[in-house]
Amino acid sequence: MERSAQDDERWLVVDGRRWRRTDPCLPQDVVAALTSHLGRGRSGVRTAKKSGDEAAVAAARRRVDLAKHGLGERGPIWWDEPERDRIERARVALRELDTLDDAAAAGLGG
Numbered sequence: 001m002e003r004s005a006q007d008d009e010r011w012l013v014v015d016g017r018r019w020r021r022t023d024p025c026l027p028q029d030v031v032a033a034l035t036s037h038l039g040r041g042r043s044g045v046r047t048a049k050k051s052g053d054e055a056a057v058a059a060a061r062r063r064v065d066l067a068k069h070g071l072g073e074r075g076p077i078w079w080d081e082p083e084r085d086r087i088e089r090a091r092v093a094l095r096e097l098d099t100l101d102d103a104a105a106a107g108l109g110g
Helices: 005-010 028-051 054-071 083-105
Strands: 011-014 017-020
Touching: 005 011, 028 054, 028 083, 054 083
Parallel strands: none
Antiparallel strands: 011 017
16 A cells, blocks of 8 residues: 555554644644643653552643644544634644643642
């Protein structure tokens, strides 16, 4: 089976497993912020699992999920949607993630 340039833009293969790539139309500042949240979420999952804190695991997984949706790696298939909708979804996800930070800073969890 031949891979097209379009497939290379849409999918990344790691160890034989296919992963959806980050939406290439997203502004770099948004990608950087979402990627930062993704890394923090993944780190939070590891830390919370080690401590056995299931509530913290769930909160960290929520952060990972929001970031991956914003990046276009989960949820609606980005190449099937208009660019403006994709950018708006990323910005909404980023606002939600920043709200989690605000809630955590205020001592409300997150």
